[in-house]
Amino acid sequence: MYKLGIDVGGTNTDAVLIDEDLKVIASIKSHTTADIYDGILHAVKTVLQESGIDPAMIGQAMLGTTQCTNAIVERKHLAPIGVLRLGAPATLGIPPMVDWAEDLKHIAAEVSVIPGGYEYDGKEIAPLDKEAARAFFSRLKEKGILSVAISCVFSTVRNDQEQEAAKLCREVMGDDVHVSISSEIGSMGLIERENATILNAALYKVAEAFTEGFAKSLAKEGITNADVYLSQNDGTLMTMEYARKYPILTIACGPTNSIRGAGYLSRQKDAIVVDVGGTTTDLGVIQTGFPRESGVAVTIGGVRTNFRMPDVISIGLGGGSIVRSLPDGTVTVGPDSVGFKITEEALCFGGKVCTATDIAVRLGMTNLGDPAKVAQLDEEFARKAMGTIQAMVEDSLDAMKVSSDDADVILVGGGSIIVPDNLKGAGTVRKPEQGGVANAIGAAISKVSGNYEQLVDYNEIPRETALKNAKEEAAKLACEAGAIPDTIEIIDVEDVPLAYYPGNTCRVKVRAAGDLGRK
């Protein structure tokens, strides 16, 4: 049984085939096509040819893609939706999407805030106004809207009203309507959670397109026996059905997959991953096998959300970064880059631009292109340039570290040849062999997870009991997502005391994950 992992990025479409022992059998790096399916087809065809295996032997196929991020950022292919918030008389001071850009706001055909919502302790602010909800859904139905975003005050504490509203929605609008409820999408903070839910509702067409397209390209290549999955932004997988329901969860899967893939290739569970591309280098942290989450609110296309996103910093350094000598003798590298045109424009490939790759070739760090073409570069200049590169990487490494101890560093990405082996602050620096396709590998080896979050007053439920309950709930959720029960581990437990709440209230968050089972 083989696993096929595919990552469709902005520039490259990468694919890997791995066996049951998670060993890489074949891999390919190719360009992403305008119509992503051609790129996927080409990548799949190539790994099948290279490996020579029978397509019917592929048991699982995973896709990581930036389609959703691009759709939001470029404002393309977003569906018209209805936005309903349950919370009046609270929240009326902040209408939904109040700070959204005009060119994105228009996706909402109808917006309404109706009575409903909960207090922090689960008491109702107001009973759900079912009449107002029905009237809202009727208006949407008349307009032919097929997707609805429903949010509710403190739905992270209690989501009965959201469930009820979703039920009414289907009664009025039919079973085919897409309903996104905020308690299933975001965490604490109404506006960010509501924003994420609205974006999710608007992405349903994009999700339909890439899930259908992916399924079709697999079928075309004879991969008919595979369970098909999509990458989420937390390093775990979801089924096609789940992805069609929660497309917003694919948002940051690119960096997540590359971080996990790097961790897997180097067999390390705790390290800093440095992914050097053509133009940028992304640094992330792998903690107990999973990407460290960002603490700050993440904006997507200018819209503020509270997603689980990997904590990644990007710097303007890549294989194609342009190297310059300044009058005062210093040498700069980037932030501009020749990008994917490197094979035409870099000196070592016969071009005219001195890039970071050329510096690496000149100093004998790698054998790309024709070394003779960079021989004329002054050695002093090249060393200074490498010094600049080293300092840039060391600085950002330092910013990502979790303690003052030396960190283990994993270097991946097509541009990793420009980074020297001795980095200050790094205990070990590993450049795994398949590092160029770390992201596709990350997709292929992903686990499935369940995340449970709840506010608990420890005066009413003792901490031991509360955490035990939460762990059981998280494991159940992981199981529902497809995890093999025996492999489920609790990978994160957090309880944060909340200062202003009465009693001893804490926010309890537990994440469980397990290996993906065969359906």
Place this chain on the structure above:
Amino acid sequence: MRKIGISEIEDIALGASLLGAGGGGDPYVGKLVAIGAVRECGDVTLLDPEEVPDDALVVPIAMMGAPTILAEKAVGEGEYKALYDIVSSFFGKPIYAFMPIEAGGVNSMLPIAAAARLGLPLVDVDGMGRAFPELQMVTFTIGGGCSTPMALVDEKGNSCIFRTVSNKWTEELARSVTMSCGGSVSVSLYPMEGAFMKQYGVKGIVTRSQQLGSAIRMVKECTDSSPEEKFLEITEGFRLFKGKISDVKREVRGAFNFGKVILDGIGDYKGKSAYVEFQNENLSAVIDDEILATVPDLICVVDSETFTPIPTDALKYGKRVMVVGLKCFPLWRTREGIELVGPRYFGIDTDYIPLEKRCKGGNANV
């Protein structure tokens, strides 16, 4: 007198997070409340304190309760109208204008919303010139002012007005009612006459917040000096330290976030060590065992690259930061001021010495 609209609100919010000196809460939700109100009701008139008649009724507006609850419930539509009604009726005269009670954080934004919704002006003044954790820590206390009559309203339409015998009782009763109402309410406090406001208020603070915010936003675009020098120039700040956060210790006691952040020096400060103690807001900055700044002067921790202010609850290992000192409002440096908000009140074993005097040792940028 001038108008405040959405772009001014953005700058005021950013400047307010600097003046928050580590506290004040994340102004994002407050900012949205202000934007929501201005979009619906129009821009707000900002008055210079001198433009306010001596006998006018001026009322500070704030929120009370848990910021995380505010982040779920925001505010309703009619809260500021309810406050207006209950307060005006109590005094038997209309409210002339609203004002912020504290310049730092969320409470810088809500009075703008109140002004927009009621069509009343906002006065360019507050009671702290920064953020402070406790109710009585306002300049008006020095002038003999009282936090009550304090009005409190919730989004459901409940309202009440307190008269109490001491600030301690005000805290006690108001918190109790706040929790019963759901944990986040709008309040008015320290209602005063124009003359009193002019005598004890921190004048021009809204404008200063706006300037600071706009400076932080544009600091990268300057050409005549480095962004860091420009930032210090515009904020009139003293660079106390630059370092990487190596540890953050936290403890929740009562309703406050106590703690200490430890920094390892970077750049010119390499080899040195510093720490900042906080109780919601930053209280002291100590470098290599030498105290360089204490309350009531403002101690601000900002990102070393973008100069974005970092509230105490966002401090975490590895962040590169600059610690900047800003002089406090002069009234805080009087004997009465030091009694209320000096270092000894917060348990720091030192007398207050003005920031600029402490920094003469050459560690700071003047």
